[in-house]
Amino acid sequence: MSAIRTAAVVGGGIAGPVTALALRRAGIEATVYEAYENTADGLGGMLMVAPNGLNALEVVGVDRGLAGQPIHRMAMTDGRGRRMGEFGGLTGLPPSQVMWRADLYRAVRERAAAVGVQTVYGKRLSGVEETPAGVIAQFADGTQVTADVLVGADGIRSTVRQLIDPAAPGPQYTGLLGFGAYSEAEVPQARPDTMYFAFGEHAFLGYWPVPGRGTAWFGNLPYDEPLSAEQARATPPAAWMRILREKYAADVPGRDLLRGTCDDELLTFGGLEILPPVPKWYRGRMVLVGDAAHAPSSSSGQGASLAVESAVQLARCLRDIPDVGAAFATYEQLRRGRVEKVAAQAARTNSQKSMGPVATKVMALLMPLATRTFLTPEKMFGWTHRYRIDWDAPVAPA
Template sequence: MTAIRTALVIGGGIAGPVAALALRKAGIQATVFEAHPGEANAGASLTVAPNGLNALEIIGAADAVRAAGRPIPGMAMGDGRGNRFAEFSGLPGLPASHVFARADLNRALHDYAASQGVEIEHGKRFVGAEETAGAVTARFADGSTAAADILIGADGIRSAVRPLIDPAAPSPEYVGLIGLAGFASGSGVEPDPDVMYFAFGDRAFLGYWAMPDGRVAWFSNVPEPDAAVAAAARKTPPGDWLERLRDLYADDVPGAALLRHSEPGDLFVLGGMEIMPDVPSWHRGRMVLVGDSAHAPSPSSGQGASLAIESAVELARCLRDLPGAPAAFAAYERLRRPRVQAIAAAAARTNEDKSSGGPAGPVDPEQIFGFVHRHRVDWDERVTP
């Protein structure tokens, strides 16, 4: 039996509700505190890969999550001239990855957590915490407080919990790419609905896939070495961005057609793409980090959401099996750090490919995705110190 009975989870994005559900399965009561006053409507899309879906199966949330997204089992890679250098329909024996509007995934996780009795309090902006011998107390901007045995920082890449654990922790780091996304209508481009496409153009990278309503969703990664320019990207009017993108993809297939048939009102300027550099300490005392607050690989990994889900479940497993926070937190970090570091390194290499026109050699899907997608959290295996 665990010595931990209650937990405060700071952050209600993806890692927060998953952590609360996993802790509940481990016999720990958790309350989620979210700074946003209501349901967030974050734009753009993200993917939950087979490894993330497997972790969601453990907490019973996989069906609810899958219903909010769309399966896309296949993947095709090529250049900006329409040539293909890799194409596959998913790894044998694994379910299809699912693509989501971020708001839909958040809503599915919140609704499922609430249906299982998890309390989520909105409008609670975390501003600090104090530890005593027997508890940790969180303070919020509205003057309220909450206390529990442990506090979990699931509050993203700009975590307010992280500097309390490690005042010297690094800040998010720009990777040299600006992210944008949108929708094209009537472009004449008809992707296979079971395939997500990745085109490494000479000047910029483009990913795209078919939507059920006939539109084509796309996302662009534009090389930009100047971090200050990237930081100001969201201040540039969408119409100006669209003109720049049309120029960047003017000679690309099918980028030129997709951008010609996209409108400013359908454009999301996501801004400079960032990673979380290696965080030296994931835990201190009664506080611990999970998800992007501890490990945020480049979006090029396609694993941000899935790794956050895995880590939340692994943290609960460690708290279930080991006596007290220090031993459980140390085991959790030991289990997770090598995997997230390896995936972050691979994503960094992908970022280089996006800036240089694509991979230099043949692409082996099993070699690239096998280690990542075939990973399974073994809930039934007991964690040892």
């Protein structure tokens, strides 16, 4: 049985409640502290949960009723709509699911509440005092709480990460802005179980048919100036749509999807960011999880899945290893290599999204041969998607 009895989890997004669920299953009473006054219902764009993420969600009981659309394959096209290659699903694994972040957030939050996990809102962390027996979390409203350990699940701009290591790196801009929307246009012969990636002359576009709703799309626009979501939204949607329609004017099906999109329906996400490798994941009785420790680009399709994996692995380590330092070190050893490999692969994908017309044409020539020979689905996704966590297996100290 774990020597840890209580945990304060800072951050009430997706990683925080999942961490609390996993800790609770490990016999540790965890309370979630969220900086904002209310829940984040209805906020955020679309995300994909891969088979490895679905497996980790199953461990904490969030595997039923997810409002996702199954994606069995991925297809790559050039700016003229010509197929460059296709990757099918992996044998023996369920399909990935694409869903609104708000739907995953709601499912996780409702599961946490159902099993008795308490979430306290309006608690913005301002400092931490460590003692030999635990930590005292101090909040901006003057209150404080005591726990055996403190888990930073507070996102890519983590306060806990800065408390652990004031020299820790912050997020870096990828050179791409993110947009998305539903379009009334339908792409001929596009299948609802397939996600399409179109590499146009000036910008990248991903899309998939949504039965009864037309086509969902997301675009990555090369942009020199890093803009936060708030800064990007200061520009009216109609102005961004004029820019996007110009960028995709020569692309198929980009131009048609943009023409079929109402200006007011545009979702603007601001600059896409990644988190460089974080030197210190823990210190004393504080530890990081999710985007606070590792935030690959959204191009990875693994952000949510990796966060859930890390939450479950952290709970297993604290369950089985009495010494807190040894538990945190083992957790980091289990996770660091995997998440940094995913981040590196996503960085390469980002470079492909903004590589220009000449390089795009070269890729269009080479990709069909590659996908028929060495670039197989197993080699591309096997090591990420086949990752499984055996909750019942004991964890040995690193």
